[in-house]
Amino acid sequence: MGRSPCCEKEHTNKGAWTKEEDQRLVDYIHVHGEGCWRSLPKAAGLLRCGKSCRLRWINYLRPDLKRGNFTPEEDDLIIKLHSMLGNKWSSIAGRLPGRTDNEIKNYWNTHIKRKLISRGIDPVTHRLLNSSAAAATAPQPPPIAEIPLVTDKAHLQTTLLLNVKLESAIATSSSSGTTTDEDQKLHEVQQRSDHDIDLELSIGLAPSRVQKAPHSPYESKGTAVAEPVYDRSQGMCLWCELGHRNNSSGKCRNCQGSVGIDGSGLFGHYRHN
DNA sequence: AATGGAACCAACCGCTTTCTC
DNA sequence: GGAGAAAGCGGTTGGTTCCAT
Known part of the structure; x- marks a missing residue:
């Protein structure tokens, strides 16, 4: 005999959460607080498993979460x-x-x-x-x-x-x-x-994503500072700090800055002095 | 511009631990 | 003390995005 399911699978949504679901969960927790995850979905009007709600709240919706790159x-x-x-x-x-x-x-x-x-x-x-x-x-x-x-x-x-x-x-x-x-x-x-031990050395790890391969076009450009600051979770243009990259044009949706190397900067990858 | 592989991360699964009766 | 329920945890998966070619 197998383990009983944690919830009724047939009537629950799976996969990515919608804005509406997020809002329902946040609203419910604001009023009733965390806990009772098993009964929460029904009470909040969500077609989700309680575990899924808990994970969504803890990993994504909690207000005290710090988003963005690790320092x-x-x-x-x-x-x-x-x-x-x-x-x-x-x-x-x-x-x-x-x-x-x-x-x-x-x-x-x-x-x-x-x-x-x-x-x-x-x-x-x-x-x-x-x-x-x-x-x-x-x-x-x-x-x-x-x-x-x-x-x-x-x-x-x-x-x-x-x-x-x-x-x-x-x-x-x-x-x-x-x-x-x-x-x-x-x-x-x-x-x-x-x-x-004496405490002098620092490992100084940088996010691997921005460690370009030897042939990277970014690497040889003089004004791009070494410090990678691309906030992938935000997908944000670090030049105007507002827009988001438009994949097709390669330009920022807000400032329309091009992906120039020097003056306009390496869009989304490096902060410029 | 298209494409394939790599990187990323949200979400799921199932096991373990803790709680409650 | 035991059983079942609930919550917590860590490993894994799969969809999306990024990047080099």
Whole structure:
């Protein structure tokens, strides 16, 4: 006998949410608050599964969500936290205000993972890739309660400079009155690392999407600054900060700026000084 | 301008954990 | 303490967009 379905599938919508559905959900939650996800769809007049409503609210509609690119500081913090917590996305998200577990998970899988690999770091173990064979032959992986001791200095330098930020993140969660095992764990690791490492190096990860291939037309143009700021979630023109790219013409719908390289800028990809 | 592959991310699925009775 | 319900979580999928050719 299989698991009973979480909801009645025949009369529920699936796939992308419409504006109207979003509005219904937001309105309902504004009045009644979060919770009771199973009964919410019916009460709100939505033909959706309760789980789907919960996900939509948490990952997209919540008013406190921070949209847009991850900052280098957030990148660093995610790497640091992942090195200690593993794929505990919700725990990691809990220490990055305005970010969701789903968002961080996606970001990890599409950006950070690749960055670490390109730098010769195993994104799972956070050790140097060529040392993973040696790690695999180790007698036992560390117990979950133990933070894996990172042995190669390159990685330590990469991750441990984040201690200050991490401390702040931990302080935030501690001051909220809830001290978890993870907080404890993070404290322990941080204290351990404080003795061993100077905190000078920064990994400085940039979103991979804007790291152009060697033949990229963007790369050789002088006035485009190195800092990629394209807000993909908004699809916004960073030149006028209003319009959106018109795919067919390649021009901004608002300012009609062309995709020039110098004066008019690399539309949607680079901010100009 | 067309096209194919890569990248991205919202949403789903199913398992686990927590809560309630 | 056990059972069932509800919520939470992490892995995966599939549609859309981007970009190089």
